[in-house]
Amino acid sequence: MLELSGVNSYYTKAHILRDLGFSVQAGQVVSLLGRNGAGKTTTLKSIMQLVKPRSGSISFEGQSLTALPPHRVAKLGLGYVPEDRRIFTDLTILENLEVGRQPARDGVYEWTIDVLFDLFPNLKERRQNRGKALSGGEQQMLSIARTLMGNPKLLLLDEPSEGIAPVIVEQLAETILKLKAEGLPVLLSEQNMHFARIVADRAVIVEGGSVKYDGTFEDLDAQPEIRDTYLSV
Amino acid sequence: MGLIVAQILTGLANAAALFLVASGLSLIFGVTRIVNFAHGSFYMLGAFIGYSLMQVLPGAIGFWSSVLLAGLLVGVIGVIVELCVLRPVYKAPELFQLVATFGVILVIQDLALMIWGAEDVLGPRAPGLKGIVRIMGEPVPKYDLALIAITPFVLFGLWYLISRTRVGILVRAATQDREMVGALGVNQAWLFTGVFFLGAALAGLGGAVQLPKGGADLLMDFNILAAIFVVVVIGGMGSLPGAYIAAVLISVLNVFGVAYLPQSTLVLMFVVMAVVLTIRPYGLLGREEVVGEHGQVGEPEQPIKPAGVKARIAVALLLLVLALLPLFGSKFATILATDIIIFCLFAASLHFLIGLGGLVSFGHAAFFGGGAYAAALLVSYVNAPMELAFLLAPLCAGMAAVIIGWLCIRLTGVYFAMLTLALAQLLWSLVFQWDEFTGGDDGMVDIWPAEWLSSTTAYFYFTMIVGIGGILFLRHVAHSPFGYALRASRDSARQAEATGINTKRVQWMAFSFAGAMAGVAGALFVFSKGSVFPVELEIARSFDGLIVVFLGGVKTLAGGVVGAAFLELVKDYLTRLEYWRLALGILIIIVVILAPNGIVGSIRKLAQRSGLVKNHYE
Ligand SMILES: Nc1ncnc2c1ncn2[C@@H]1O[C@H](COP(=O)(O)OP(=O)(O)O)[C@@H](O)[C@H]1O
Numbered sequence: 001m002l003e004l005s006g007v008n009s010y011y012t013k014a015h016i017l018r019d020l021g022f023s024v025q026a027g028q029v030v031s032l033l034g035r036n037g038a039g040k041t042t043t044l045k046s047i048m049q050l051v052k053p054r055s056g057s058i059s060f061e062g063q064s065l066t067a068l069p070p071h072r073v074a075k076l077g078l079g080y081v082p083e084d085r086r087i088f089t090d091l092t093i094l095e096n097l098e099v100g101r102q103p104a105r106d107g108v109y110e111w112t113i114d115v116l117f118d119l120f121p122n123l124k125e126r127r128q129n130r131g132k133a134l135s136g137g138e139q140q141m142l143s144i145a146r147t148l149m150g151n152p153k154l155l156l157l158d159e160p161s162e163g164i165a166p167v168i169v170e171q172l173a174e175t176i177l178k179l180k181a182e183g184l185p186v187l188l189s190e191q192n193m194h195f196a197r198i199v200a201d202r203a204v205i206v207e208g209g210s211v212k213y214d215g216t217f218e219d220l221d222a223q224p225e226i227r228d229t230y231l232s233v
Numbered sequence: 234m235g236l237i238v239a240q241i242l243t244g245l246a247n248a249a250a251l252f253l254v255a256s257g258l259s260l261i262f263g264v265t266r267i268v269n270f271a272h273g274s275f276y277m278l279g280a281f282i283g284y285s286l287m288q289v290l291p292g293a294i295g296f297w298s299s300v301l302l303a304g305l306l307v308g309v310i311g312v313i314v315e316l317c318v319l320r321p322v323y324k325a326p327e328l329f330q331l332v333a334t335f336g337v338i339l340v341i342q343d344l345a346l347m348i349w350g351a352e353d354v355l356g357p358r359a360p361g362l363k364g365i366v367r368i369m370g371e372p373v374p375k376y377d378l379a380l381i382a383i384t385p386f387v388l389f390g391l392w393y394l395i396s397r398t399r400v401g402i403l404v405r406a407a408t409q410d411r412e413m414v415g416a417l418g419v420n421q422a423w424l425f426t427g428v429f430f431l432g433a434a435l436a437g438l439g440g441a442v443q444l445p446k447g448g449a450d451l452l453m454d455f456n457i458l459a460a461i462f463v464v465v466v467i468g469g470m471g472s473l474p475g476a477y478i479a480a481v482l483i484s485v486l487n488v489f490g491v492a493y494l495p496q497s498t499l500v501l502m503f504v505v506m507a508v509v510l511t512i513r514p515y516g517l518l519g520r521e522e523v524v525g526e527h528g529q530v531g532e533p534e535q536p537i538k539p540a541g542v543k544a545r546i547a548v549a550l551l552l553l554v555l556a557l558l559p560l561f562g563s564k565f566a567t568i569l570a571t572d573i574i575i576f577c578l579f580a581a582s583l584h585f586l587i588g589l590g591g592l593v594s595f596g597h598a599a600f601f602g603g604g605a606y607a608a609a610l611l612v613s614y615v616n617a618p619m620e621l622a623f624l625l626a627p628l629c630a631g632m633a634a635v636i637i638g639w640l641c642i643r644l645t646g647v648y649f650a651m652l653t654l655a656l657a658q659l660l661w662s663l664v665f666q667w668d669e670f671t672g673g674d675d676g677m678v679d680i681w682p683a684e685w686l687s688s689t690t691a692y693f694y695f696t697m698i699v700g701i702g703g704i705l706f707l708r709h710v711a712h713s714p715f716g717y718a719l720r721a722s723r724d725s726a727r728q729a730e731a732t733g734i735n736t737k738r739v740q741w742m743a744f745s746f747a748g749a750m751a752g753v754a755g756a757l758f759v760f761s762k763g764s765v766f767p768v769e770l771e772i773a774r775s776f777d778g779l780i781v782v783f784l785g786g787v788k789t790l791a792g793g794v795v796g797a798a799f800l801e802l803v804k805d806y807l808t809r810l811e812y813w814r815l816a817l818g819i820l821i822i823i824v825v826i827l828a829p830n831g832i833v834g835s836i837r838k839l840a841q842r843s844g845l846v847k848n849h850y851e
């Protein structure tokens with residue numbers, strides 16, 4: 001449902017993504033693996049058009065995204081959860097969720113605040129608290145919940161496990177598996193291979209802004225040299 | 234007792250319009266990060282449009298519908314401004330948009346002049362509320378009571394909109410991180426337009442609602458500008474209740490000031506502001522500003538470097554032509570060139586502060602006018618020879634900058650800008666109201682240069698040497714270790730601190746230095762004109778400086794000088810036209826849209842793209 005090919009992205013003059021291409025199929029959880037600075041975040045931002053690729057094509061359900069402003073990309077059903085969470089710290093949890101709310105979409109699971117509170121019970125207790133009162137893990141939950149309020153067809157998660165206590169990471173893995181069970185495909189950017197393989201069907205490894213490996217985890221296990229070259233263990 | 238109550242009531246009534254206009258400014262700034270200089274113009278339009286409507290709509294219903302309609306119409310005008318002028322420049326570096334809004338001020342001034350004429354308009358009294366009521370024996374206009382009663386409802390309505398509705402939630406979210414709001418599927422462009430509509434409409438309402446008390450005139454745009462900035466800053470950027478409290482505070486104090494200490498009225502609100510900001514740097518109910526946290530656009534800095542050989546030759550040629558000017562040019566041309574050089578030095582000193590220091594001062598005229606007045610006072614009171622006065626003037630301006638800088642440097646971003654504006658305004662009102670010492674409105678005259686500089690040509694060469702020398706000196710400092718430390722403090726205070734730079738002190742020194750250099754320009758100015766008036770210290774003069782710095786290009790060393798020369802030349806030509814403000818305003822807007830990196834920055838970009846000049850990254 002999401003296809004990237006030959007994508008080149010820049011930060012002014014710095015060439016970051018180099019002919020990057022891969023795809024995500026319906027119902028899949030794909031993990032985008034790579035070291036710090038490999039270009040994972042830039043890839044997700046390029047998909048959202050927060051960074052405008054200079055060349056290449058990115059399409060979602062057959063529609064090209066490259067000429068669209070970010071809000072139109074989101075409206076097409078791409079839900080973006082940024083790396084630094086970027087919750088609205090002066091707004092309450094309920095208000096944060098309200099910002100993410102979008103009308104229901106045909107054939108897509110419709111999230112409600114109650115369902116999200118079942119998924120993230122911590123948020124429910126603190127729903128009148130401001131964003132800045134939350135812990136890192138709770139902010140991550142809120143950021144995901146906020147994006148789910150937009151009833152996305154595909155979720156882009158940027159390093160959700162980064163800087164979060166191990167217990168919470170486990171919860172997070174369960175949550176992603178639940179989302180997958182609801183039929184929501186996920187593109188998950190990760191450095192943490194262990195976390196990725198719990199939830200993901202496929203690994204796409206990037207380094208220096210290009211794809212170095214695209215396949216299953218089993219095949220990857222058979223090629224330890226790839227893992228050792230492109231991922232820090 | 235009765236009198237005091239009556240005075241408080243008058244103050245509360247005056248606060249109504251002030252609050253309306255200020256809350257609009259605060260909203261627009263909060264979401265779009267645009268310091269909308271044209272906000273006073275929206276207020277003025279509200280008054281004039283309201284007046285015209287009241288001429289045709291009769292009775293009490295007509296009156297109040299006129300007020301509402303005026304608000305709506307000004308809201309629509311705000312939308313037009315947003316769509317045509319601001320939308321093309323949202324991506325420009327921060328604060329650049331204020332140049333565009335300055336262009337809008339000029340356009341609206343002339344349009345208002347065309348439509349309503351130069352005569353002040355007396356506001357109609359509100360039908361049904363014409364009389365007075367006696368409260369504890371004192372007369373209080375009924376209309377005042379109506380205003381006092383209405384304002385809390387407006388406050389409540391706005392508060393409800395902002396804190397309880399989806400639109401309000403989106404507005405607050407966008408205030409913090411507009412890019413993220415966009416990534417969640419909200420069309421920010423629409424949100425910006427909506428906020429502009431609301432903000433402008435509030436200003437228009439403010440203008441219309443004060444008609445029975447104040448009427449309408451062509452000066453009200455600038456007259457209210459300082460006051461609403463003060464209100465917004467005292468209340469705390471983005472806080473509506475804060476703006477209300479501040480509006481009441483300022484208005485009530487003002488009524489008491491007029492009654493008991495008339496010579497204080499101009500200074501009063503700035504004193505209050507300075508006190509509040511010293512105790513609470515982010516206003517009564519404000520929170521710390523985090524500038525450019527997310528969604529910051531604009532390109533990274535190009536490293537500045539000494540001019541290349543070609544550029545040096547070009548500048549040398551230009552200077553040569555300039556030096557020959559008195560030989561072949563008219564006396565008029567020589568005087569114009571003198572004016573331009575002086576203005577260029579002033580702009581270069583402000584550019585040093587803004588471009589290198591990242592310190593956007595809204596009150597730089599304080600040091601230009603300060604230097605001019607210092608020289609004038611020395612000549613008039615201690616009979617100082619011109620040479621001595623000329624040397625001491627920059628020192629006095631520098632001293633003023635040391636003091637003002639000490640107060641302001643602790644703040645950042647808009648708060649810094651506002652406090653510099655307030656303190657500059659304080660200096661202005663001091664000069665303006667201290668008749669016996671400074672001549673007040675009549676200025677100081679007969680401040681002529683020494684015998685050997687008395688001819689136009691001699692003074693031109695003097696100006697050229699001092700002025701161009703000053704500009705080169707500023708450039709030299711920019712390339713010195715101090716210049717590097719200043720830029721390091723601007724770009725990354727934390728890293729600069731880590732390398733042992735005391736960033737605040739570096740900035741304070743830069744502020745003082747820039748002030749002294751502006752003082753040099755001021756001294757040159759006063760002896761070239763033979764007189765000085767309070768207008769040289771005014772906000773408008775500070776804005777002139779800001780406009781040319783941004784117009785020329787903040788991120789290029791030559792920006793201030795080129796912008797200043799451009800504006801002075803264009804002004805000299807345009808002011809011969811009847812509606813020169815309109816022409817100048819439109820010109821500024823066009824330049825802003827075509828050259829979002831400033832004149833120099835955009836020319837350089839063009840040259841880079843066409844391969845004429847090498848890019849630093851390649
Ligand atoms: N705003 C930016 N400006 C310039 N370079 C950037 C910016 N953001 C990231 N980079 C650079 O782009 C490269 C890829 O970064 P990123 O996509 O964030 O990698 P990852 O998410 O895999 O850690 C890095 O070398 C990083 O330094």
Ligand SMILES: [Mg+2]
Pocket residue numbers: 037040041042083159
């Ligand atoms: Mg990243």
